[in-house]
Each structure stands twice: as structure tokens, then as C-alpha cells.
Amino acid sequence: MALRTLESLGSLGGRRVLLRCDLNVPLKDGAITDDGRVRASLGTVNALMNAGAQVIIVSHLGRPDGAPDAKYSLAPVAQRLSELLGAPVAFATDTVGEAAADAVGALTDGSVLVLENLRFNPEETSKDEAERRGFAEKLAGFADAFVSDGFGVVHRKQASVYELASLLPSAAGLLIASELEVLERLTESPERPYAVVLGGSKVSDKLGVIEHLLPRVDALLIGGGMVFTFLAAQGHPVGKSLLEADQLDTVRGYLDDAEKRGVRIVLPTDIVVAERFAEDAEHVVQPADAIEESPFGASGLGLDIGPDTGEAFAGEIRGARTVFWNGPMGVFELAPFAAGTRAVAEALTEVGGLSVVGGGDSAAAVRALGFDDDAFGHISTGGGASLEFLEGKRLPGLEVLGWQR
Ligand code: ADP
Ligand code: MG
Numbered sequence: 001m002a003l004r005t006l007e008s009l010g011s012l013g014g015r016r017v018l019l020r021c022d023l024n025v026p027l028k029d030g031a032i033t034d035d036g037r038v039r040a041s042l043g044t045v046n047a048l049m050n051a052g053a054q055v056i057i058v059s060h061l062g063r064p065d066g067a068p069d070a071k072y073s074l075a076p077v078a079q080r081l082s083e084l085l086g087a088p089v090a091f092a093t094d095t096v097g098e099a100a101a102d103a104v105g106a107l108t109d110g111s112v113l114v115l116e117n118l119r120f121n122p123e124e125t126s127k128d129e130a131e132r133r134g135f136a137e138k139l140a141g142f143a144d145a146f147v148s149d150g151f152g153v154v155h156r157k158q159a160s161v162y163e164l165a166s167l168l169p170s171a172a173g174l175l176i177a178s179e180l181e182v183l184e185r186l187t188e189s190p191e192r193p194y195a196v197v198l199g200g201s202k203v204s205d206k207l208g209v210i211e212h213l214l215p216r217v218d219a220l221l222i223g224g225g226m227v228f229t230f231l232a233a234q235g236h237p238v239g240k241s242l243l244e245a246d247q248l249d250t251v252r253g254y255l256d257d258a259e260k261r262g263v264r265i266v267l268p269t270d271i272v273v274a275e276r277f278a279e280d281a282e283h284v285v286q287p288a289d290a291i292e293e294s295p296f297g298a299s300g301l302g303l304d305i306g307p308d309t310g311e312a313f314a315g316e317i318r319g320a321r322t323v324f325w326n327g328p329m330g331v332f333e334l335a336p337f338a339a340g341t342r343a344v345a346e347a348l349t350e351v352g353g354l355s356v357v358g359g360g361d362s363a364a365a366v367r368a369l370g371f372d373d374d375a376f377g378h379i380s381t382g383g384g385a386s387l388e389f390l391e392g393k394r395l396p397g398l399e400v401l402g403w404q405r
Helices: 035-049 075-085 098-105 131-139 159-166 176-187 203-211 224-233 245-261 288-293 305-317 340-349 360-368 382-388
Strands: 016-020 053-059 089-092 112-113 145-148 170-172 194-198 219-222 265-266 268-273 283-287 301-305 322-326 354-360
Touching: 016 035, 035 053, 035 075, 035 176, 035 268, 035 360, 053 305, 053 360, 075 112, 089 098, 089 268, 089 288, 098 112, 112 301, 131 288, 131 322, 145 159, 145 224, 159 203, 159 288, 176 382, 194 203, 203 224, 203 245, 203 301, 219 224, 219 305, 224 245, 224 288, 224 301, 265 305, 268 288, 283 360, 305 340, 322 340, 322 382, 340 354, 340 360, 354 360, 354 382, 360 382
Parallel strands: 016 053, 016 145, 053 112, 089 112, 145 170, 194 219, 194 322, 219 265, 322 354
Antiparallel strands: 268 283, 268 301
């Protein structure tokens, strides 16, 4: 079954439309450090404004503890949205309380309102379905229709993603539709060679995808924090680098399986090892099987892939016709450990076929390193969501919009 699109909602002029976006941007000292997710939301917001709808935007930001917390306020995001739209954007200081109700009442056709962070309300992410439903009903009371466009959360069964969609006439927005189109190209007969590059720090989250991808790809390139569990599984000591000791057997299983299937798992041959986790830390390049032989011994930290590995990965990537990349190759936020991520990003811009960057930090990394969004085939706004899509998992936030794999 196909995703219900905006057209399925009919004419939206003069109607109140609740729009779920993913405006979960990275913030530092109250300032937005990467507004990619706000920009990715503009298409649908503009479409609804131009249709003459009264647009009520809801989103989460960060992980507040189910209660208001000024450092996770959406106020600066509403401000940025207004700048990017070139139009005023109203802001309500609560989500379903009096401020929200008043602001909704003041909307006019073609105008936009952002409600405060959904996750200031514990019901949004509650495990209890009845609680989520109760919260969704309050949100639904504000509007005549619901548009779901927060791709980064479609793998979550949360009130504003899942329950809300069944309470109002609902459809997917333009962002979700375009994300899905690209991901389907990755899963349905991708052009070969097909290479997947994995890195980042959420190791156990990402190990799961390997099992599903192994039978489907030609090469799997592994860097970032998860690489140390692979090196350790091969019997190499990794010092104080990120390591998931309870996953060693699983990883050994992947290595065996890959060999049987003739899929290449490409691991680093060299690693940048630092004395400590800091911008000004002393660091050296070590062979990947001799991390503890650095001057820092068993307390050394692997913070990036080495230069030889960067070149080897870049060669693999340039030779592929389809590439999916999720997770920085190193701690790119610290300049001395950004080279691996830069090498991979650079190579992705040279792929002749389809290149896709997925993951919040990966997207932020390519922008922070000065790459243009257009240099890649697609930059996905959802890391977890795109990985779960590639893993073949069920995505409740898409199924409730009519989509079936
Ligand atoms: P994404 O958001 O793109 O899915 P993750 O959230 O999994 O990526 O990981 C991003 C983080 O991984 C970055 O903050 C980066 O500093 C960190 N990282 C990458 N390599 C390492 C490493 N070797 N050790 C520790 N952290 C790492
Ligand atoms: Mg991340």
C-alpha cells in the first residue's frame, strides 16, 4: 500500500492543519549549530501556507525529562523558521495548555504557529498507549487535519507520530515522501557495486543493521566508534577506545558470515590514537592491530581512522554506484580527528550513482566540514529511522499513513 500524500487531504484552504516536523536541531549555548532539519521542513510548511491553511507545527527537541526545561525550548527554532520562511511565525509557550489554545485561536489563513516542545509532556513518549492517546486527542482537538513530516521519528510509536495520525484525516508531508523514495531505491535493486559505510558512536544500535545488510551489499566499510569492537573481536587490544565487550561474539559471527557470503567487510588498517579526549591531546597514527603500542599504552584512545584507511575507504566509495553512509569516521567535532570523516565525505561527492548520507551527526558533520548539501545525492534527516528502514524493520509512523513494505 502506498503512502497517503498531501493531495489526499483535499483542499486545505481555511482549515487548521497540525504538522509534525522533526525540528530536533543541535544547539550549543542556545544557538542552532546546524539548521538542516529546519530547512528540510520548509517545503511542506510553504505548501500548506500557500494552500491557505492555518499551520500548527509540533516537534520534539532533545531529550527533556517529560517536563518544561528552558534549554530544550523550541523558541529559537521558531525564530529560525521565521527567518528561513521570510514570514512571521507565532510561538506558544506550552504544547496543549492555555497558551497553545489561545495561539491556535489567533491563527489566520496562511499563517504559522509553533507549539512548545512535545517532550515537555511525558505522555508524548509514554509506554502506556492510553496515555499517548489521551495526549494525541488534545493535540487533535486543535486541528481539522494532520500532516506527518518528521521523518526522523517515524520508527517511534509516539503520540504525535502514531496515535495522532489515526485521530484526524492524515497524510505524509513532502519530506517523508522524498526520504522514502530514496530509501526505496537503496533497498529495491540498487545499482552495483553497492557499498555501505558505517561509523558513529551508537555502536549497538548500528550493529543490528549489519546483519540485514550483509546479504545485500558488496562491501561494508566500518569506521567510527564501532570499529573497535571489530578489532577486539579479531584479538587486537584497543586501549580505552569505545568497546562493546558484550557484542564480541556477535561481531565474530558477522565476520564469519561475511566471509561465507563473499561480502567484504573493510576494516581500518591504521587508527589515530590520542592520549585523551581533547582537541589539544597528543596523538599518533598507529597500525590498527597495534593500538596499545602507541606512547600512551593501554590508555590510548582511538579517535579517528588513519590516513591510509581514509584513502582506502575513499577508493572503495568512488568505485561504487550506490553508497549509503551513516556515522562519522571519527570525533570530527575536534579538528585533529576530522580527517577520516572528511575523506569519506569527499569521496561520496564523487560517486557517479546514488550517494546517501544518513544520521543527524553525519549530516551535521558534512556541513561543518564545508560541504554543500547538493554535493550528495541525498542527505537524510533521520539516522535511526533510515537505519531501521534498511534493516527491514516495521516503521509504525509510516504504516499509520498507509505505507506498507
Ligand atoms: P549519526 O547521528 O550520524 O547517526 P552517531 O550519533 O552514531 O551518528 O555518532 C556521532 C558521534 O560519533 C559523533 O559525535 C562523533 O564524535 C562520534 N564518534 C565517531 N568516532 C568515534 C570514536 N572513534 N570514538 C568516540 N566517538 C566517536
Ligand atoms: Mg547522532
